[in-house]
Amino acid sequence: MTPAARIQAAIEILDAIAAAAREGGAPADAIFAEAMRARRYAGSKDRRAIRAHVYDAIRLVRSAPASGRAAMLALADADRDVAALFDGSAYGPAPIAPGEARAESGVAAEALIGLFDPLVGEHEHEAMLVRAPLDLRANRLKAVRDEITALFPEGSAIRGADDGWRLPPETAAVQHPAYADGLFEVQDAASQYASAALDAGPEQAIVDLCAGGGGKTLAIASLAGNGADILASDTNRARLQQLPPRATRAGASNIETRLLDPGKEADMLADRRGRADRVFVDAPCSGSGTWRRSPELRWRLTPSRLERHLADQRKLIDLGADLVAPGGKLLYAVCSVIEREGRAQVDDFLNRHSGWTADSGYLPDGIGRAAGAGFLLTPAHDGCDGFFLARLTRPC
Numbered sequence: 001m002t003p004a005a006r007i008q009a010a011i012e013i014l015d016a017i018a019a020a021a022r023e024g025g026a027p028a029d030a031i032f033a034e035a036m037r038a039r040r041y042a043g044s045k046d047r048r049a050i051r052a053h054v055y056d057a058i059r060l061v062r063s064a065p066a067s068g069r070a071a072m073l074a075l076a077d078a079d080r081d082v083a084a085l086f087d088g089s090a091y092g093p094a095p096i097a098p099g100e101a102r103a104e105s106g107v108a109a110e111a112l113i114g115l116f117d118p119l120v121g122e123h124e125h126e127a128m129l130v131r132a133p134l135d136l137r138a139n140r141l142k143a144v145r146d147e148i149t150a151l152f153p154e155g156s157a158i159r160g161a162d163d164g165w166r167l168p169p170e171t172a173a174v175q176h177p178a179y180a181d182g183l184f185e186v187q188d189a190a191s192q193y194a195s196a197a198l199d200a201g202p203e204q205a206i207v208d209l210c211a212g213g214g215g216k217t218l219a220i221a222s223l224a225g226n227g228a229d230i231l232a233s234d235t236n237r238a239r240l241q242q243l244p245p246r247a248t249r250a251g252a253s254n255i256e257t258r259l260l261d262p263g264k265e266a267d268m269l270a271d272r273r274g275r276a277d278r279v280f281v282d283a284p285c286s287g288s289g290t291w292r293r294s295p296e297l298r299w300r301l302t303p304s305r306l307e308r309h310l311a312d313q314r315k316l317i318d319l320g321a322d323l324v325a326p327g328g329k330l331l332y333a334v335c336s337v338i339e340r341e342g343r344a345q346v347d348d349f350l351n352r353h354s355g356w357t358a359d360s361g362y363l364p365d366g367i368g369r370a371a372g373a374g375f376l377l378t379p380a381h382d383g384c385d386g387f388f389l390a391r392l393t394r395p396c
Contacts, residue, residue: 001046004085004092007072009039009046010053011093014068017054021064021299028058028296053082055295059129062106064299069093070103077102108298115306116288117339117388119369119376127380128337131169132292135384136184137192138163140222141251143183151178159383160364161192163222182249187215189384190289190335190377194282195219197362197391198331202227204277207269209233209320211257214243216282221252231272233258235265265319277328281320283313285334285341289386292379310340317349321356327396329359332374333389342388343372355395362391 001009013035017028026034032054036047057071060078065071073096076083088095107113107125135158138145148165149155152173158164166189167173174186195216200206202225208217211232221230230252234240237259247255260268286309287297317332324330332349334341350356350373358373367382368375374390 001042002089002091003049004087004089006046006049007053007082007085008091008093009035009042009050010057011068011072013050013054014057014065014071016068017058017296018064018066018068018071018299021296024300024305027294028054058295058299060105061103062298063104063109063112065103066101070101073100074102074105078105112288112298112301115338115340117337117342117371117376119371119381120337120378120386124378124380127378128291128386129295130292130379132188132379132385133169134167134171134173134186135161135188135192136165136167136173137161137187137219137222138165138184139182139218139250141226142181143178148178148184151176151183158189158192160367161189161196164189164192180249182251185215185218185250187219190382190387191216191385192219193363193367193377193384194331194333194387194389195280196223197389198278198280199329199362199391200224200228200278204228205272205275205325206230206278206280207233207272207276207320207323208280208282209316209323210280210282210284211243212236212239212282214240214246214255216280217243217255218246218250218252220280221247221250221255226252226254228254230255231258232256233260233265233269235260235262266322269319269323272323274323275325276323277325279320279323279328279330280333281316281330282333283309283316285309285313285336286338287335288337288341289335289378289388292385306338306340310345313341313345314348317345321349321353321392321394324394326394328394330392330394331389332392333387335385335387337376337378337386337388342376343374343390346373346390346392349392357393357395359391359393 057075061071086096138148155165155167211234217232368377377387
């Protein structure tokens, strides 16, 4: 493909991604993969170049653009090499017309920025969209971090994460045989901090209420050891069924998975009510803390979608609280920097649950900033995904 043809392909893919964002369709990565399958003539260099154009435009444009061309024109304004490829050549984009509309650049729409936690000032916006590094977590059931550092000497330690090791973006770590052997997992530092903050230990009964594919479940198992009793539950069959083979690979023999029927979660967890020493509620959210990895998420968030997340979070934190034994702890977490999903959600919980208290001192020194009854982590301040977490203790 010619360089100009790559730009045109990126425009067409951006059209599909923007439409999916508005309509709640497939994620950008899935759309890109399908577009490449339809363009079998594209070589590996073409694919890399097209992907770079697509994601550079997504990171630049603040909200879903009217067209892929409008997004690419915004990128052309910022990059004269891209602008030069609007030359009208065969299979390339038409020349740029005078006054042609461009998509607006920026971290997000103004209305969305207004929802950020007060700690997230304008000086933090740029870091929210910079490509994230690849963070690894040594699996204590099979390895120690020194073994991982020897495998990837180009990396560096992650501040405050005893098992963490940071590599450059796009490092093909999962292709290393040590990954297949279960010596390490790919996991952002924020998730490592959150898993450690649960303070799980041997012989404890632990519930990971929104386990998904099990990334944090496996981190908890690594920290607590195989003596702990861990229940991983979720309503998403496709995600939860990823966990058993991952647990086998990691050597975690203490994890039970339980698929929950939506609307019947409490009944299906009745045997755990009031018995768990630790409950992790990693609630579904806007994902506003993960824009470094999935920048198109800011194109997707609408007021109605946010309200659904808030309702789900309130339901899940209450469900999780019902499982906690007297004196036990619940960790509420969201990968979000939106105030209503973080500190406001926990303040509401504490107002409705007499006797529950918020813990402190469970994060490494210098990690996170106090945000109401919890803590907020951000890319600019902490070098990890945006994350809110609060550890709460049930009265005895």
